[in-house]
Amino acid sequence: MVNLLEIRDLSLSLNGKKILKNINMDIWEGYIHAIVGPNGAGKSTLASTIMGLEGYRNFTGSIHFKGQDISQISIDERARMGITFGWQEPARYEGLLIKDFLKAAAGDKNGDFISEQLNRVGLDPEDYTNRAVDKTLSGGERKKVELASILAMDPDLVLLDEPDSGIDVETLDKMFEVIKEQKKKKRTIVLITHSLAVLKQADHAFMFCNGEIIQKAVAKKVIPYFENKCIPCKHKNIPDEQGVKLE
């Protein structure tokens, strides 16, 4: 297994509070990984730190992508190296047409990728190509448009933050289909989630609690723990001693 992304001893504090504590993880190329845990566990913070988003740059430790230290480089440089990020709630752009949004993501790629990507996420190009990425789109439609923009970009590593948030079952199924397609193409996906349904899409999972990884294993092994211990847990983000066994 080839490490596409390597995180070593990563810690991050926000407003004086330690959010990520000594994180070590390897993201293998061509696999679907899940970062799973309750709200406030630090999952989205980790994804934001990997992408280098504003406010998440001041960490200790290291992040290497394709063997290169990316700690100090900007978001767009990371994107051009092959990393991208899908937001839990995608941005709205007044007046910006979906076709222009997808073109921007596609960069220099040629061909009829706009229709192709819209079709892949289940949006009819005839209805959506010339619509704006604005408030007239529902939350689910915006998620699909964002996913289409990621497909248009065709990156090596996709960080998807809460991909099931605010979308209906049909849209979620479409999203899972796309994730499976990406796996076939040997793309690497990291799903940030607290949903069992999303976790089940992963090959490998990291169980987060209170800013720490409390378990990492093939997803099949993490699922029972998440289902039986984490979901019903009464003390969110206070890790159970028994849970702390890294594999």
Add this chain to the structure above:
Amino acid sequence: MNKESNLNKTNLTKELSHITDTEDIFNRPDVAHIFIHHHKVVQSHLLPGLKVDVKEFEDHIEVSTLVEKDTIIEKPVHMCFGMIPENGIQKMVISTELQENSSASFLAHCAFPNAIDIQHIMDGNIKVGENARFKYLEKHVHGSHGGVKVYPHAVIHLSDNAHYYSEFELIKGRAGVIDIKYEANCEAGSVLEMVARISSKENDIINIKEIAHLIGNKARGFLSSRVAATGNARAEVYNKLTASAAYARGHVDCTEIIKDNGVVSAIPVVEVSHPKAHITHEAALGSVDSKQLQTLMARGLNENEATDLIIQGLLR
């Protein structure tokens, strides 16, 4: 070098039409057009019911346009105003009247591609008769020097049930100085919509003053300004909408976005003096949204490319 001296009327027309992307309209007998370079008409083509009277002077040009009663002009009338030289003043006194039940839309292309120090002054008087429909789109193409000072000033009168729509657009090139002053009176049942969309950069200065008075019952008005100010550009928008008649309705909308050292201000004024009138206003001023920016950067655009795309969308 005086570029104008090297150009005859045909070349001027060609150059202006090339810059404004209007070359295809010359061979269209169904499309009216008038091309004015500096203070001279270089080419025109009119249609039945559309009359244009021009008086050329050394220091200005007077253009009176009349759309006769009941005339419906199907295709937009193309008006191309501009100056190829680097320096000079183009002063236009415009009088436009649409008589009752007529309808026409005008597409004005204003091109100053080489401007170092050019003033484009327009004093307009527009009358839209009963049940008439008037649409005016003014699209500016400026060069990269920022040497254009544009002063479009107009007084507008809408008769009963008249419809008026105007749009001022400058998205590409440097704005230079833009000083818009429009004031309109709207009679019963009339509808007025004024839109300005301007992108300013470096040391550009934008002043927009749009005033509309809804003086007739059920008159409706909408004033919308969208301005982006980047670099050291400054923009000030003053929109005033008054309503003094029953069931008059209106809305003022101002969106301004800044980047770098840009400064924007908005003064929406709404005034209601009839108990059955209603006006609302909305202003949003701020920098480019961080999430929008970071999303595009996460797709590989650098900060400037991402900002340009966001502004382009906002000004659409």
